[in-house]
Amino acid sequence: MSVQVGAVRLPNPVMTASGTAGHGAELAAYFDLSALGAVVVKSVSARPWPGNPAPRLYPARAGMLNSVGLQNSGVDAWLQGDLPPLLATGARVVVSVWGRSTGDYAEVAARLAAGLEAVAASRDGSARTGAVVAVEANISCPNVEDRQRMFAHSPEAAAEAVGAVERGLQGTGLPVWAKLSPNVTDIVEVAGAVLSAGADGLTLVNTLMGMALDPLTGTPVLGGGGGGLSGPALHPVAVRAVHDCRKAFPGTAIVGVGGVSSGFDAAELLAAGADAVQVGTATFADPRAPLRVLEDLGSWCAANGVTAVSQLQRWLSAGAGR
Numbered sequence: 320m321s322v323q324v325g326a327v328r329l330p331n332p333v334m335t336a337s338g339t340a341g342h343g344a345e346l347a348a349y350f351d352l353s354a355l356g357a358v359v360v361k362s363v364s365a366r367p368w369p370g371n372p373a374p375r376l377y378p379a380r381a382g383m384l385n386s387v388g389l390q391n392s393g394v395d396a397w398l399q400g401d402l403p404p405l406l407a408t409g410a411r412v413v414v415s416v417w418g419r420s421t422g423d424y425a426e427v428a429a430r431l432a433a434g435l436e437a438v439a440a441s442r443d444g445s446a447r448t449g450a451v452v453a454v455e456a457n458i459s460c461p462n463v464e465d466r467q468r469m470f471a472h473s474p475e476a477a478a479e480a481v482g483a484v485e486r487g488l489q490g491t492g493l494p495v496w497a498k499l500s501p502n503v504t505d506i507v508e509v510a511g512a513v514l515s516a517g518a519d520g521l522t523l524v525n526t527l528m529g530m531a532l533d534p535l536t537g538t539p540v541l542g543g544g545g546g547g548l549s550g551p552a553l554h555p556v557a558v559r560a561v562h563d564c565r566k567a568f569p570g571t572a573i574v575g576v577g578g579v580s581s582g583f584d585a586a587e588l589l590a591a592g593a594d595a596v597q598v599g600t601a602t603f604a605d606p607r608a609p610l611r612v613l614e615d616l617g618s619w620c621a622a623n624g625v626t627a628v629s630q631l632q633r634w635l636s637a638g639a640g641r
């Protein structure tokens with residue numbers, strides 16, 4: 320089940336998806352977090368951010384709408400309060416970062432780099448410790464310097480944000496995965512821009528923009544107005560994004576995310592060209608969903624004569640695919 324995601328070796332290809340598995344070790348109450356390939360934490364910013372007003376979740380017909388609005392207590396508080404118990408579980412950790420300006424991205428990356436150095440220096444080596452293995456740059460965020468347009472909706476703004484994270488992390492050796500939005504005409508163009516800006520990999524995809532209304536009042540049901548659609552409805556969108564980016568960038572690390580709730584869904588994203596997958600919305604119905612998907616993927620592979628998950632990408636090496 321082991322996979323190589325760019326420079327990162329993971330024991331298996333299943334991770335949590337950012338924002339759906341807590342800020343730290345919350346899911347450790349349900350299963351051993353070190354059993355997963357990695358735990359991706361809720362996006363953190365340079366300063367605390369309150370997020371959007373309630374209600375924040377709405378069950379759409381084939382998934383879920385959310386407008387959590389990136390609530391978090393800031394990277395410094397996260398480094399002190401959330402990271403140590405998460406590392407104590409033995410998990411491999413991917414830190415997701417976000418900002419509202421290019422300067423914010425530079426700042427959160429620099430604070431993270433400094434904080435991780437302090438964490439490394441304070442380790443005594445006796446405890447069971449996990450490790451931070453990568454940083455995910457969540458660029459599906461409103462850019463205050465560009466009329467609240469999402470960074471990920473513009474190749475130039477996306478490249479600037481990712482470049483700022485890369486520079487802020489210099490010296491840490493941590494790879495940066497740029498998490499892209501499916502709400503664009505040409506995701507391959509945005510992917511090309513962030514890779515040129517120094518991204519080491521791509522996480523595909525964030526939520527689709529959506530809205531639900533009360534037809535009698537015309538009022539949005541979510542406190543933030545619109546929201547992001549995730550879950551089963553997003554799965555084919557993610558498969559397509561991974562497929563198209565894999566074709567365009569054969570050597571790049573790609574993590575697929577969107578509507579994964581079974582081993583079959585994970586296998587499909589891997590066959591589309593992902594090196595690993597993340598499980599998000601499924602966790603809201605079953606907190607053990609990431610572990611269940613991992614076990615199910617193993618059973619699916621065994622039942623289908625697949626002896627290594629990398630074999631699922633065989634059409635890529637054979638030059639097949641459409």
Ligand SMILES: Cc1cc2nc3c(=O)[nH]c(=O)nc-3n(C[C@H](O)[C@H](O)[C@H](O)COP(=O)(O)O)c2cc1C
Pocket residue numbers: 336337338339361362383385387389415457498524525526548549550551553576577578579597598599600601
């Ligand atoms: C409640 C909720 C909160 C989320 N918060 C974040 C976040 O903080 N950062 C981020 O990059 N993605 C966030 N996402 C997006 C997920 O990581 C994932 O990309 C998306 O939900 C698609 O995967 P899924 O269909 O398996 O949920 C969030 C999704 C949900 C449902």
